Amino acid sequence: MSPQLRTTRRGDVRPARYQALQPAAVVWLTLVWVVLWRDLSLGNLVLGLVVAVVVCVVFPLPPVRMRMRIRPAALAWTVVRFLADVVVSSVHVAYAVLRPRHRPRNAVIEVDLTSSSDLVLTIVAQMTSLIPGSIVVEARRSTHTLFLHVFDVGDAESADRFRGTVLAQEARVLRALGAGSPADAPEGATG
Secondary structure, three states: OOOOEEEOOOOOEEEOOOOOOOHHHHHHHHHHHHHHHOOOOHHHHHHHHHHHHHHHHHOOOOOOOOOOOOOHHHHHHHHHHHHHHHHHHHHHHHHHHHOOOOOOOOEEEEEEOOOOOHHHHHHHHHHHHHOOOEEEEEEEOOOOEEEEEEOOOOOHHHHHHHHHHHHHHHHHHHHHHOOOOHHHOOOOOOO
């Protein structure tokens, strides 16, 4: 995401500053302040608000634009399927480790996500890292590509199968959150 450029009064071209005060960020930072201090007094609330405003002015962040609509049934299915994947992967890793004279072969697998949403990239990367036997080594935001170190991948067919599970997971996340445009939803990816 490139910053927008603006021309100063002297004619210099510089990146435009982001809007300093974002109400959602101020409310969130104030809430975090109150929770950290464990004191819901008026003074602590006002102090948290002041700190939140100062943080937003000193460290302006780009606005987070999320085009999503949570779909409860699809979200429930995504969570159930994720938990099932965790159990199945745990059994697979345990079996591969405890098998006598078995030398597991690991691989780094590249997965090009179909969505252009940074939020979906982050969620899929985190969910994949939480499944035993896989961890995200690198996430390229520019190309929406994940590089994953995967345990016990014996051949190219196993690598393709794992790549398919990640893409199916992305499809479930897209259905659950309705993130991005309809063009972001991968075709044919089921799960």
